[in-house]
Amino acid sequence: MNENTLLKCSLLFSILGILAILFISETSSIELSKISDLTKESIEEKVRIIGEIKTIGDSPGLIILNLEDDTGTITVMLFKNEEEIPLEKNQRVEVIGTITEYKDQLEIIADQIKVA
Known part of the structure; x- marks a missing residue:
């Protein structure tokens, strides 16, 4: 695997990881109750x-x-x-x-x- 392909894969998986974290944090927040x-x-x-x-x-x-x-x-x-x-x-x-x-x-x- 050449360096350019490795860089693209790393960037892609980093972006996917960040998006997954954002999605999980948005859907898992618990609303304040009385x-x-x-x-x-x-x-x-x-x-x-x-x-x-x-x-x-x-x-x-x-x-x-x-x-x-x-x-x-x-x-x-x-x-x-x-x-x-x-x-x-x-x-x-x-x-x-x-x-x-x-x-x-x-x-x-x-x-x-x-x-x-």
């Missing part, structure tokens, strides 16, 4: 919410948060890992996770949490 918009029809959906931590419960391997926005409150379950961020009461956070139901109440199993 807690009051979450319903039983939303179970198993990915959501993104921003709210204030009202209570923090700590157990081995799990952090349980009660998160409140201006429309309601919801429980957020966060599994502990090595990269824990310090969470405090009244701190504003953004949560991305999956809606589940436990004891007839909606809650979010967090995939990602960060200070908002």
Whole structure:
């Protein structure tokens, strides 16, 4: 394979890679939701919410948060890992996770949490 052909192939695959990344980022962004918009029809959906931590419960391997926005409150379950961020009461956070139901109440199993 000569140098010119190799250069053209490299350029083509670079452009295709960039286009693929742009497409994936556009289609995979999760729209911000309000807690009051979450319903039983939303179970198993990915959501993104921003709210204030009202209570923090700590157990081995799990952090349980009660998160409140201006429309309601919801429980957020966060599994502990090595990269824990310090969470405090009244701190504003953004949560991305999956809606589940436990004891007839909606809650979010967090995939990602960060200070908002």
